Amino acid sequence: MKKNLLSTLIFDGCEILVAIFLVIGINFWFNACGAKDDGTYMNCHNALVIVKALSYLLLSLSIIKCIIPYRNMKAGISIGIFGSSLIMILVPNTLINLCQMDMMVCNSSMKPWTLVFGILFMTYSLLEIIYALFKARKNK
Numbered sequence: 083m084k085k086n087l088l089s090t091l092i093f094d095g096c097e098i099l100v101a102i103f104l105v106i107g108i109n110f111w112f113n114a115c116g117a118k119d120d121g122t123y124m125n126c127h128n129a130l131v132i133v134k135a136l137s138y139l140l141l142s143l144s145i146i147k148c149i150i151p152y153r154n155m156k157a158g159i160s161i162g163i164f165g166s167s168l169i170m171i172l173v174p175n176t177l178i179n180l181c182q183m184d185m186m187v188c189n190s191s192m193k194p195w196t197l198v199f200g201i202l203f204m205t206y207s208l209l210e211i212i213y214a215l216f217k218a219r220k221n222k
Contacts, residue, residue, distance in 0.1 A: 094148035097206050101141040104199045108137045112195040114188040115181060126188035129178040133196050136170040140203055147210075157214035160207035167203035170196055 114130035117123055140163060147159045174180055174193040181188050 091148070093206075093210075094144070097203075098141070098144045098148060100199070100202055100206070101137070101144045104137045105141050107195060107199075108134050108192075112192045114192050115186055124181060124188075125178050126174075126180045126186070126192070129174045129180060129188065130192060132173050132178070133170055133192065136166055136173070137199075139166050140170075153214050153217055157211050160210035160214075164204055164207040164211070167200040167207070170203075171200035 108130070114126035115124050117127075143159055143163050143166070147156050147163070150156055150159070169177075174188065174196055180186070180193060184190065
């Protein structure tokens with residue numbers, strides 16, 4: 083029982099660390115383009131705002147998942163994490179068009195890092211869901 087609890091805490095702790103790095107990164111390193119000369123923003127700024135909101139959501143869901151002791155509830159939260167990370171992947175350049183030039187900050191920095199973090203969170207959540215399904219099947 084202790085081994086199972088320890089592995090769950092390590093797994094959830096790694097997910098929280100990835101979420102913290104995503105929040106810090108999206109606020110300081112993986113930015114979008116700044117304001118234009120007239121003070122307005124381009125579409126990539128809207129994509130950045132949505133990705134920031136999703137990163138905070140992923141962090142809060144990861145923390146809640148670490149606190150909750152029930153495997154089935156963790157699997158349900160993992161489904162929410164999977165959906166949120168899928169939306170985070172789709173925001174830049176699919177749901178919101180980014181800048182035209184590939185050398186712009188949004189295309190060279192924000193877009194690839196949101197893809198990487200989205201895939202990481204999708205993988206974490208899929209592993210949690212599969213683990214919960216196998217444990218439920220084993221307990222029957």
